[in-house]
Amino acid sequence: IENCTTSELQVRLLTLQLLNRYISALLPMLNFSVKPGMSPLTDSVRALRTLIFWSTKSTLWSSALEATMSKGANFGSVSINRFRANKLRDRGKCDFQGKRSCFGQLFRQLNKMDVSNFRIEKGKRAWRTKFLGEGGVDAGGLYRELIYCLCKELQSKQLPLLILCPNGREQIGQNRDKWVPNPSSTSPLHLAMFEFLGKLMGLAIRTLSLLNLDLPSIVWKAQIGAEIEIQDVVDIDRLSFKLIENMKSMEPRHLEIPLAKIDFVSFNKDLRVTQDVRDLEIRKGSRIIEIGGVEVLTEAAARKLLQEAKEGKNDRISICFAGRVTPEQFNIAFSETQFIIVGSDQRERELVPGGRHRTLTWENRREFCKRIVDYRKNEFKEQCAAIRRGLACVVPYALLSLFTWNELEVQVCGRSQMNVDLLQKMTKYKGCNASDRHIQFFWQIMRNRFDEFEKAKFLKFVWGRARLPVRAADFETHFTINSLPASSRNPDAFMPIGHTCFFSVDIPAYTNLNIMHKRLLYAITHCEAIDADYGPQNIQAVGDDDSDDE
Numbered sequence: 001i002e003n004c005t006t007s008e009l010q011v012r013l014l015t016l017q018l019l020n021r022y023i024s025a026l027l028p029m030l031n032f033s034v035k036p037g038m039s040p041l042t043d044s045v046r047a048l049r050t051l052i053f054w055s056t057k058s059t060l061w062s063s064a065l066e067a068t069m070s071k072g073a074n075f076g077s078v079s080i081n082r083f084r085a086n087k088l089r090d091r092g093k094c095d096f097q098g099k100r101s102c103f104g105q106l107f108r109q110l111n112k113m114d115v116s117n118f119r120i121e122k123g124k125r126a127w128r129t130k131f132l133g134e135g136g137v138d139a140g141g142l143y144r145e146l147i148y149c150l151c152k153e154l155q156s157k158q159l160p161l162l163i164l165c166p167n168g169r170e171q172i173g174q175n176r177d178k179w180v181p182n183p184s185s186t187s188p189l190h191l192a193m194f195e196f197l198g199k200l201m202g203l204a205i206r207t208l209s210l211l212n213l214d215l216p217s218i219v220w221k222a223q224i225g226a227e228i229e230i231q232d233v234v235d236i237d238r239l240s241f242k243l244i245e246n247m248k249s250m251e252p253r254h255l256e257i258p259l260a261k262i263d264f265v266s267f268n269k270d271l272r273v274t275q276d277v278r279d280l281e282i283r284k285g286s287r288i289i290e291i292g293g294v295e296v297l298t299e300a301a302a303r304k305l306l307q308e309a310k311e312g313k314n315d316r317i318s319i320c321f322a323g324r325v326t327p328e329q330f331n332i333a334f335s336e337t338q339f340i341i342v343g344s345d346q347r348e349r350e351l352v353p354g355g356r357h358r359t360l361t362w363e364n365r366r367e368f369c370k371r372i373v374d375y376r377k378n379e380f381k382e383q384c385a386a387i388r389r390g391l392a393c394v395v396p397y398a399l400l401s402l403f404t405w406n407e408l409e410v411q412v413c414g415r416s417q418m419n420v421d422l423l424q425k426m427t428k429y430k431g432c433n434a435s436d437r438h439i440q441f442f443w444q445i446m447r448n449r450f451d452e453f454e455k456a457k458f459l460k461f462v463w464g465r466a467r468l469p470v471r472a473a474d475f476e477t478h479f480t481i482n483s484l485p486a487s488s489r490n491p492d493a494f495m496p497i498g499h500t501c502f503f504s505v506d507i508p509a510y511t512n513l514n515i516m517h518k519r520l521l522y523a524i525t526h527c528e529a530i531d532a533d534y535g536p537q538n539i540q541a542v543g544d545d546d547s548d549d550e
Contacts, residue, residue, distance in 0.1 A: 020056045023048070027060050033398040036225065046401050057402050064396040065206060070116040075127040078109050080146060082131055089158050098193055101158050102149045107196045118203045118394040123476040126203055141500030144209065144464030150200070151212040151466075155179045161193055161383075165216060165236035166344055173238035178216040180236060181383030184345045191386040198390020201412045205395050208474050210414040212456070212466040220405035222384035223391060228377045237344065240376050244369045250325050327362035334360040339368060341375055351375060414467035418455040420446050423468060426475050431483030438491075438509045439481065441516045449517050457524040464500035480504035496523050 001009070023045065030042050037043065045052075080102050088100045098104035110117075110127070120126055129142040136142055154162050160182055163169075168176040181194065204211045218232040233240050325333065339355030340348050350356055351371035360368050391397060400408060424443060432439055450458065456466040462479070469475050484506040487494035491508035492515050498505050510516040 020053045024056045032401055049402055049404055064399055068396055069121055070119040073117040073120050075110055075117045077128045079130045079132055080105050094160055096160050101153050103153050107193055111196050115393045118199050139501035141464045147209055160185050167236055167238055175235050177214050178236055180344055181380040182345055183343050183379055194383050194386035195390035198387035199394050202391045202394025205411045208469055210467045211412055213413050217405050220409050223388050224400045224403055233376045330362045410470055414470055417452055418468055427479045429481050441513045445517050461498040461524045462505045463503045477503050482506045484508045495519055
């Protein structure tokens, strides 16, 4: 696009607009519930998902959500014992049985109830939250607080469902903050918990109560039926195909150089071909033999062939380089390698039945590579299928194939980076004005002083959630900044006060930027209690002799 002229860009935009005009008229007539391969027309539209505008998709999607909505549905009240969940966390234990964590407690109370209660309208709450032994009446803040707690538990060692991706565990590559399904969690209970997670995802789509989850493309693609690619695996496990890469470097290489590229191809001092075949690694002096032949090609002979091509004696050069090792050397090098693989959960698994007793050899090397690729692409298949079943109970699942994986992620989780401009646009002021000096301080801090983690902490402090809606139309209420009259005599001595139920904050008129930054940072870090004046009452804590073994 960078090299396109303005006219070319205008033509492209017009083409996309015409395409979307025709597709928007076609979409209501297509049956997206059919499997791939059953309807060429439907498959063609699915293949164009990256070219279809969001506005084109959202019209059909919104209508489908409204048509499948259960009006008046509600689970009623749920009771959550956060003291029990926190004690489990402090002891460093995992809630394998789904009984002690906030997620587990909610799962036990709601999972067997009518799933239509998840199909509620935008902006509504599926249940009322009661935190046992804590103050606060749920006017929305406790509901959002519970969802925040669920996501925090899911992305921790408190639950057996998600684990940090290999890149995060090894601190290499990109996407180190991504979490993947635990391949070891295959019991009926754990799969039911994954299904419940899918229901919560569907609830997030319907109600816009976004989930603060960091899941990679390999999970989202599984939800929309898109093909899992090798890059999706590499994005979370940089070392996943290192062995395959090493093996491929030992393979014979066939090199064809068209005459047009002769001037741009050369051998360096190590007899390594540059330009189009930079991965060839042949040491100087090694024999280079044609497959099935006996001709030996030296560096001098290779240069001679290049010269003949330049003189027009050949229109292309075709050279085959033998591998760096012989089959016998390969077998010796991999004599202790079996058909097993270490998964993302660091557990060994057989690539084929009896794989522990099958050794990698030159003859079966290609099968070994194929098995590794197949395993990595399908490592989370069972868990993702369970999530998909839950999601399909709550939203019109067939239409999800219209979306890209990024679009589905945004619908469920929003964006990890806060749009401060959008937040400011959706802000109202009471007892103060946007032009007031301390209000200007506030927006400077949000833009220039807070990092993304601190912005998320601030949003939790004032709204009980960690991510903003994506669009202005998705806000259920405006953000409100109130004055704090009680602090008028000595504003620097007071702390800001957050009201999660009402998406508002009371900010004293601090005298300078540094003091406001210090007070806000302390508040969002240390002031997380729902009601600090309300003492715990009648709480049955988990005894030290309780166990929750796997």
